[in-house]
Amino acid sequence: MEVSRREFLKLAGLASAGAVVTASSGALLTGCSPLIGMEDESLNAKNMGMLFIPSRCEEGCHDCIDACNKMHNVPKHDNKDHEIKWIWETEFQHAFTEYMENELLKERMEHMPFLVMCNHCANPACVRVCPTQATFRRKDGLVLMDYHRCIGCRFCVAACPYGARSFNFKDPQKGLQNPVPNPNFPKRTKGVVEKCNFCSERDIHGQFGSPELPYCVEACANKKGSLGESALIFGDLKDPEFIEQFEKIQKDEKLIPLRRKEIAGTQPKVYYLV
Amino acid sequence: MMYDTGKIVAGIIIFLAIFSVPFWYSQVTGDAEEVPNLDPALESLKAEGKQCVESVDYMRAKHMDLLNTWRDDVVRGADREYVSEEYGVTYDKSLTDTCLEQCHTNKSDFCDQCHTYVNVEPGCWECHNIVGE
Secondary structure (H helix, E strand, C coil): CCCCHHHHHHHHHHHHHHHHHHHHHHHHCCCCCCCCCCCCHHCCCCCEEEEHHHHHHCCCCHHHHHHHHHHCCCCCCCCCCCCCCEEEEEHHHHHHHHHHHHHHHHHHHHEEEEEEEEECCCCCHHHHCCCCCCEEECCCEEEEEECCCCCCHHHHHHHHHCCCEEECCCHHHHHHCCCCCCCCCCCCCCEEEHHHHHHCCCCCCCCCCCCCCHHHHHHHHHCCCHHHHEEEEEEEECCHHHHHHHHHHHHHHCCCCCCCHHHCCCCCCEECCC | CCCCCCHHHHHHHHHHHCCCCCHHHHHHHHHHHHHCCCCCHHHHHHHHHCCCCCCHHHHHHHHHHHHHHHHHHHHHCCCCCEECCCCEEEEEHHHHHHHHCCCCCHHHHHHHHHHHHCCCCCCCHHHCCCCCC
16 A cells, blocks of 8 residues: 555654553553552551540540640640641531531531541542652551651642641741650651651551550540540441441430541541531 | 963962862861771670671661661551561661660760761751650
8 A cells, every 4th residue: 555655644643642642641540649549458458547426525625635746746836827736626617617507507516626637538638649759548548647758848738628737837846845745756847747647656556466546545545434435436447346336336325427528529537426 | 481480380389289178188187087986886885785786887888778768668668677687686667766775875976976977967866856865
């Protein structure tokens, strides 16, 4: 078959354009953070989550927050713009903004105190936007920070629908005692983002003995006298025993599980039983 | 025949003297004799019956690589146990708890001495706390 020079050039142009489109769409589809959408069982993963039962909370008690701040050397700066928060108290209207249009609920819930923290989402927006993979989702479902890699771009701060991330505008040491409250846990440095880590430094899976709980849960259980009465409960959402416990509380105390901003599609793993 | 020979030669000598400052400055001022010496620190640890996670030679050359690997293993992989290739002993991968707390309690003697000498500034201590400081 005779191919004219003009036809050959046309064909070559089409072929190379096709190759570019195929290659780049493939890269776009697979180029996301590797653990995103990992609800699949193939990773044989745990999926750690938290339950919070506000009705069990004692008024004026901040033991959970204090324990976390102390053990993680969370600095306290005077200027509110520089505030660093891992776990903190807010009102229902701020945690569940979308419910404020619900007139019937608004009356009752508006000023109810709520604990908020990083939701360790199953589909975390922060991980998706992080350009250095400094924030990543570990196989057990914890969304963690690698402070060594953080370049302080704050994309994650903007991406997080829960405001769970704080940027160190100031040297954290300026908001801490010297020596720091817990010398065995590192402090952070100016210019990195930090947040709740579900106490990943503790032996939460019991690899080296009996499993340890996050400090906030431990503090609450100590205050209440037993883990069964704690307002914070931590466990593996893929563990049938844990789910059973979860369902029993719902049934016994006539509570329904809510998650913050579900419409954002991030699959948060902190459940509020209200 | 060259004009201004004296001036040119003097100029060249002055230029070479200034240009070569880095090569002779420390010899003249005596700084060259202050070479870091880890032996006393190592001897006293040895006397206590302690050994490092790997051989001394390996640690001298590769401690920064080992610490970087430990860092990634712990932070990203939740892998905290290190089995020594040299001795087969298991250690906790922790700069503060294993290295500094158990043996090298004298950071200024042990770490800073060489780091200052070779003018490297590891960022470790900006976040990781030094025991007793």
